[in-house]
Amino acid sequence: MPVPLTLTINGRQTTVAVEPRTLLVHFLREQLGLTGTHVGCDTSQCGACVVHVDGRSVKSCTMLAVQADGSAVTTIEGLGDGDLHPMQRAFNQHHGLQCGFCTPGMVMSGLDIVARHAAPSEDDIRDGLEGNFCRCTGYTNIIKSVHAGAQAMRGGQP
Amino acid sequence: MTDATKTGIGARLTRLEDKRFLMGRGRYTDDISRPGQLYAHFIRSPYASARIKGIAVDRAAAVPGVVAVLTGAQMAADGVGGLPCGWLVTGKGGVAMKEPPHPPLAYERVRYVGDAIAVVLAESRDAAKDGAEAVDVDFEELPAVAAIAAALANGAPLVHDDVPGNLCYDWDLGDKAAVDAAFAKAAHVTRLGLVNNRLIPNAIEPRAALAEYDAVTDGYTLYTSSQNPHVIRLLICAFVLHLPEHKVRVVAPDVGGGFGSKIFHYAEEAVVTWAARKVGRPVKWTAERSESFLTDAHGRDHVTEAELALDGNGRFLALRVKTLANMGAYLSTFASSVPTYLYATLLAGQYTTPAIYCEVKAVFTNTTPVDAYRGAGRPEATYLVERIVEKSARELGIDRAELRRRNFIKPDQFPYQTPVALTYDTGNYEAHLDRALELADYRGFAQRRQDSERRGKRRGIGMSCYIEACGLAPSAVAGALGARAGLYEAAEIRFNPTGSVTVFTGSHSHGQGHETTFAQVVSDRLGVPIDSIEIVHGDTGRIPFGMGTYGSRSLAVGGSAIVRAADKIVAKGKKIAAHLMEAADDDIEFSHGQFRVAGTDKVLPMAAIAFQAYVPHNFPHDKLEPGLDESAFYDPANFTFPSGTYICEVEVDPDTGAATVDRFTAVDDFGTIVNPMIVEGQVEGGIAQGIGQALVEGCVYSADGQLVTGTFMDYAMPRADHIPNYRFDFTKTPCTHNPLGAKGCGEAGAIGSPPAVINAVLDALAPLGVDDIAMPATPLAVWQAIQAARPAKAAE
Numbered sequence: 001m002p003v004p005l006t007l008t009i010n011g012r013q014t015t016v017a018v019e020p021r022t023l024l025v026h027f028l029r030e031q032l033g034l035t036g037t038h039v040g041c042d043t044s045q046c047g048a049c050v051v052h053v054d055g056r057s058v059k060s061c062t063m064l065a066v067q068a069d070g071s072a073v074t075t076i077e078g079l080g081d082g083d084l085h086p087m088q089r090a091f092n093q094h095h096g097l098q099c100g101f102c103t104p105g106m107v108m109s110g111l112d113i114v115a116r117h118a119a120p121s122e123d124d125i126r127d128g129l130e131g132n133f134c135r136c137t138g139y140t141n142i143i144k145s146v147h148a149g150a151q152a153m154r155g156g157q158p
Numbered sequence: 159m160t161d162a163t164k165t166g167i168g169a170r171l172t173r174l175e176d177k178r179f180l181m182g183r184g185r186y187t188d189d190i191s192r193p194g195q196l197y198a199h200f201i202r203s204p205y206a207s208a209r210i211k212g213i214a215v216d217r218a219a220a221v222p223g224v225v226a227v228l229t230g231a232q233m234a235a236d237g238v239g240g241l242p243c244g245w246l247v248t249g250k251g252g253v254a255m256k257e258p259p260h261p262p263l264a265y266e267r268v269r270y271v272g273d274a275i276a277v278v279l280a281e282s283r284d285a286a287k288d289g290a291e292a293v294d295v296d297f298e299e300l301p302a303v304a305a306i307a308a309a310l311a312n313g314a315p316l317v318h319d320d321v322p323g324n325l326c327y328d329w330d331l332g333d334k335a336a337v338d339a340a341f342a343k344a345a346h347v348t349r350l351g352l353v354n355n356r357l358i359p360n361a362i363e364p365r366a367a368l369a370e371y372d373a374v375t376d377g378y379t380l381y382t383s384s385q386n387p388h389v390i391r392l393l394i395c396a397f398v399l400h401l402p403e404h405k406v407r408v409v410a411p412d413v414g415g416g417f418g419s420k421i422f423h424y425a426e427e428a429v430v431t432w433a434a435r436k437v438g439r440p441v442k443w444t445a446e447r448s449e450s451f452l453t454d455a456h457g458r459d460h461v462t463e464a465e466l467a468l469d470g471n472g473r474f475l476a477l478r479v480k481t482l483a484n485m486g487a488y489l490s491t492f493a494s495s496v497p498t499y500l501y502a503t504l505l506a507g508q509y510t511t512p513a514i515y516c517e518v519k520a521v522f523t524n525t526t527p528v529d530a531y532r533g534a535g536r537p538e539a540t541y542l543v544e545r546i547v548e549k550s551a552r553e554l555g556i557d558r559a560e561l562r563r564r565n566f567i568k569p570d571q572f573p574y575q576t577p578v579a580l581t582y583d584t585g586n587y588e589a590h591l592d593r594a595l596e597l598a599d600y601r602g603f604a605q606r607r608q609d610s611e612r613r614g615k616r617r618g619i620g621m622s623c624y625i626e627a628c629g630l631a632p633s634a635v636a637g638a639l640g641a642r643a644g645l646y647e648a649a650e651i652r653f654n655p656t657g658s659v660t661v662f663t664g665s666h667s668h669g670q671g672h673e674t675t676f677a678q679v680v681s682d683r684l685g686v687p688i689d690s691i692e693i694v695h696g697d698t699g700r701i702p703f704g705m706g707t708y709g710s711r712s713l714a715v716g717g718s719a720i721v722r723a724a725d726k727i728v729a730k731g732k733k734i735a736a737h738l739m740e741a742a743d744d745d746i747e748f749s750h751g752q753f754r755v756a757g758t759d760k761v762l763p764m765a766a767i768a769f770q771a772y773v774p775h776n777f778p779h780d781k782l783e784p785g786l787d788e789s790a791f792y793d794p795a796n797f798t799f800p801s802g803t804y805i806c807e808v809e810v811d812p813d814t815g816a817a818t819v820d821r822f823t824a825v826d827d828f829g830t831i832v833n834p835m836i837v838e839g840q841v842e843g844g845i846a847q848g849i850g851q852a853l854v855e856g857c858v859y860s861a862d863g864q865l866v867t868g869t870f871m872d873y874a875m876p877r878a879d880h881i882p883n884y885r886f887d888f889t890k891t892p893c894t895h896n897p898l899g900a901k902g903c904g905e906a907g908a909i910g911s912p913p914a915v916i917n918a919v920l921d922a923l924a925p926l927g928v929d930d931i932a933m934p935a936t937p938l939a940v941w942q943a944i945q946a947a948r949p950a951k952a953a954e
Contacts, residue, residue, distance in 0.1 A: 021284065035189035036182015038414075040362045041447035045870035048362060076182035088180040092172050095839045099669030100179025101186065101363040101414025129878035133870070135362050135415050136669045137839060138846030138907075139878040 007068050009034070010078030018065045024058075025049045027065035028075060036076040036104045040133065047132030050105040050112075051075045057112035059131070076104035079111075087111055087149035096145030098136035105132050110146040120150055166682035167898075170835040174688070175673040184412040187366035187383045192440035195368070196225055198430055199286035200443070201276040201293050202452065203268035206302035206524035206863020207315065210266060210295060213276055218292040223285025226437050227293060228429075229276040230265030238262065238432060241423055241488070242397040245495035246640040247327050247520070255327035255520070258318040260488040262398065262425035262432075268297070269317055269487035270524050271865055272452030274425055279437055302524035304859040306461055306482045309523045317487055317522040324522045326485050326494070331502040332515035332578055340476030340513045344467035348550040354538045355933045356459035356484070356857040358873055359531050361668075363414020364445035365454060367427045369434040377405045378434065382427050384410040385420045385666050386706020389643075391698050393423040393491070399432055406431075407699040413668035417847070418530040419454045420668065421708045422491035426453075451868045456857055457531020459484035460497060460538050466546045472556050474565050476513040477505055479542065483520045486527035493529045494520065499639045500535025500627070500709075506576035507543040508587045508623050508801060509565040514577045524863040530708065532847055532908040536626040544622040544913035552924070558621050558917075559595060563588060566623075573894075580627060582799045587623060589889040590825040594621075594803035597885045598823035603807070616810040616925070617820075620917025621803065624910035628902035629798035629893075630709030646793035647711070648702040649719035651680065651727050653786040655772035657765030658690040662789075664704010665716030666696050670904065671836045672712060678832050679717055679898070683724040685751020685764055702789060710902030713832060714798045714893065721897040722790035731767045733782055738762060738770055798893045798901040802826035804845075806914035810922045815941025817919050819849055823885040826906055829892040830899035837903045838886055844907020845884065850876035851908075852915035856934045874934070927951035 002017035009032060018027055028034045028051070037060055040048035049060045052074040079085040084092065087110050097103040106129070113120050113128035120128065125146045126139075134142060165171055178184050201213075215227040240259040247255045264273045276293060280286035301315040308314060309324040317324050341347065368381040378401065384390050387408040394408075395401045413420060430441040445453070461482045467475040483497035502516040533540075547565075551558040566587040567574050574582045595601075603619050610617035630636070633644030650662040661680055665672060677691040694700055704716070732746040735753035739746075739760050747754045751764045771786035807821040824841055831837050854874035858866040867873035892899025912933060919935050920928065927947035931939060 019284070026283070029189075030191075034182070035186075036184070038186070038363070039188070039444075040364065040414075041870050043447065043869045043871050045875075046362060046447075076180075080181070084177065084180060091180055092176040095173065095835050097173075097176060097179055098671070098839060098843065099361070099363065099415040100176075100184045100412065101361075103179050103184075104182050107180065126879040133360075133362055133875050133877070135360055135417065135847070135875075136843045138842035138844075138876075139881050140842050140883060141839060143878060 086152035090149035230263030359419035361415030455529035490529035504539035618922025628710035629714030719792035726788035848911025
């Protein structure tokens with residue numbers, strides 16, 4: 001039986017009914033049409049589904065939608081004000097994406113790294129991306145992108 | 159007019175396609191939903207080999223939300239054909255390869271864990287899974303063979319009853335007598351046995367397929383995560399579902415990585431298309447990662463014995479190779495070509511080895527089908543050649559770079575006919591060797607090794623000088639070698655009346671950045687501003703029939719097709735300009751987007767020509783057609799031959815066995831480079847996959863055919879902290895036979911890097927008495943090798 005759920009998605013409060021066994025990622029993708037959050041595995045390894053729940057990065061495949069009741073969820077679609085967020089722009093400037101599938105998770109994890117380290121070192125970034133797989137880039141440009149995104153968020157140029 | 163230095167060929171232009179991906183607005187197959195769609199869940203074999211004695215679906219059909227359960231028997235009854243193989247290999251004595259049937263849904267026998275048997279269609283994903291739990295399959299388990307040696311053993315269980323000895327083919331290439339004669343007079347012979355470890359591709363987007371049938375038009379639309387939608391349409395129509403192509407539209411929208419694994423026509427594509435008509439509703443399937451592990455075609459899996467004969471001066475006299483290649487349970491689309499025409503033909507490497515003989519036995523096993531994975535045959539060849547060359551250098555006490563240099567094909571020897579069928583068009587191998595030695599600070603290695611040893615670590619350096627054959631493929635050559643298709647590419651350039659351009663390409667981008675690179679080519683050739691160019695790919699309803707993207711062919715073949723179409727646009731534009739400016743056709747010059755009457759100041763820009771082409775009030779009907787829309791098919795005259803030198807430095811902790819890549823230098827010759835930023839990204843990604851193969855990745859089956867490495871918890875993927883920062887450069891000898899001079903860059907990294915890494919690990923371990931290690935050289939494997947060498951070392 002569907003149960004009611006009230007939460008704030010990308011700044012907008014929503015009340016919906018959801019099957020109790022629905023994962024947060026499937027709720028976002030299929031009930032809300034927010035398909036920027038991706039599913040790349042079934043063991044919580046790949047990180048393509050990373051979103052922010054109350055400011056903390058979460059693999060949305062490991063959380064039931066009902067567990068987000070009352071929370072504020074930010075997805076890749078909620079970044080920037082109609083244009084690219086500095087972290088997103090840094091990925092473009094530094095060729096931090098190829099096929100784009102891991103990218104939303106990488107950007108959300110990159111922002112989580114910045115939330116924990118305003119000026120992250122290369123090692124901070126490598127450690128912080130441990131839970132995100134990319135098969136295309138070899139990570140080098142993603143690391144550069146997060147570094148540049150952090151710098152831009154501190155007011156520098158990406 | 160466009161500023162070509164910022165947007166043309168050679169410009170580091172940031173990618174035009176990035177914004178949608180960065181904003182979460184990419185459109186991958188699973189992002190697409192159709193009204194009324196059902197969700198498919200496949201019932202798969204839990205056994206590597208079994209007879210299907212019965213399938214009971216009644217309980218499943220009664221599960222709430224389940225709409226239908228369809229089986230292989232129903233597919234067979236509907237006359238659905240098997241999944242075809244696109245390459246006929248003819249073995250020794252003219253014996254054709256064995257090509258057993260590959261039904262999309264198995265109905266009498268299952269032959270690997272993951273072989274699909276039935277499909278449950280339901281209103282939701284969860285209902286489909288609930289239904290799948292209630293399908294009862296009565297299996298009679300049969301003995302299975304997972305490893306090549308087991309499959310070739312006397313009396314081994316047969317994967318297919320009508321394939322004796324599990325032997326798909328026994329093939330050879332080269333002059334055996336010449337090789338035997340060379341070995342008879344050799345001053346030194348280096349012997350090497352090696353395994354090229356089986357890999358699981360793991361594109362981060364799992365495969366997905368969504369099919370829809372329209373009873374009014376009798377037409378189908380299939381969305382699928384594919385590298386070549388037209389090829390999928392051709393195979394599904396001509397061989398599997400027997401449908402007319404004009405009734406089937408195949409769309410490969412944004413695709414989240416392929417690496418070869420999304421070239422092939424897979425069972426699920428055929429099943430959802432067939433089922434959509436059967437039930438009259440759209441049917442969607444998206445692989446769970448566990449299904450990807452079980453059903454995406456795997457890569458590599460060779461077992462090889464090789465011998466290199468050298469004369470007293472360290473010159474290579476001959477190479478003799480025996481390879482066993484695992485095909486898995488069925489022949490995937492290009493499986494048969496990988497260990498033959500994409501492998502044995504590359505065994506000359508960058509060297510003048512005058513005689514080469516290679517024998518390949520392809521073997522069926524009860525495992526997932528094996529097919530092309532980034533590099534496909536060429537990494538296996540490079541791994542063999544560059545390991546045995548480095549081993550020879552060590553045995554003879556010759557510097558590894560010097561031994562290679564001594565045997566290189568020299569720049570004045572091109573075009574160079576190898577003893578294994580290929581003619582290299584151009585190259586300069588010393589140029590990238592020298593540059594790599596400089597960038598890697600090869601001379602400073604001894605000091606760095608001392609520094610490591612002072613810290614209790616072992617440091618090693620290894621090299622790899624790779625060559626690959628890309629730009630697949632000259633159709634005549636491919637056809638002579640058994641390809642059942644031509645491997646040209648198609649392009650269309652359509653000007654819109656106000657001067658913007660839509661380019662349709664048969665190539666497919668799943669991370670390569672074609673929307674940027676191809677736009678740069680068109681902008682450069684036609685002088686059109688980059689933001690006025692749109693690249694369309696991936697939809698058979700829009701693009702001309704093309705062969706898609708694999709084998710590093712998109713720029714060399716697909717880009718060349720675009721150039722040919724652009725040349726036709728210029729030719730037509732000159733006629734229009736001549737008419738409008740009242741000059742002779744031959745007097746019109748075109749450059750930088752301007753048509754000029756030679757020697758005058760009479761000029762018309764491209765946009766004006768395009769506009770006049772669509773508003774042709776006074777065109778002479780007998781001489782000039784309206785419109786500015788040209789297409790071309792480009793069939794390459796030869797393969798392209800990218801080459802390069804990679805140098806790897808590792809540091810090994812002898813206490814833990816952990817090998818860390820500390821430095822990696824890559825110098826590649828890709829001919830003309832359109833966008834260096836994108837090319838560096840391709841190389842970086844390829845090297846990461848190569849480091850993955852060398853140090854962490856490896857697919858493991860149990861003896862009875864269970865996939866032990868079936869999740870990301872068990873199969874190690876390279877992560878952000880495994881990968882070093884690279885040193886890069888490029889040398890350039892443009893391809894001589896395509897209009898761009900481009901060679902292709904997509905696979906080089908994955909081809910060149912594994913031997914460089916393993917050579918470095920062995921160099922680090924040599925003082926400890928270790929002389930061989932298998933991939934992946936995990937900390938456990940390295941530590942065990944060190945321990946195993948200890949008694950021998952102590953006895954010295």
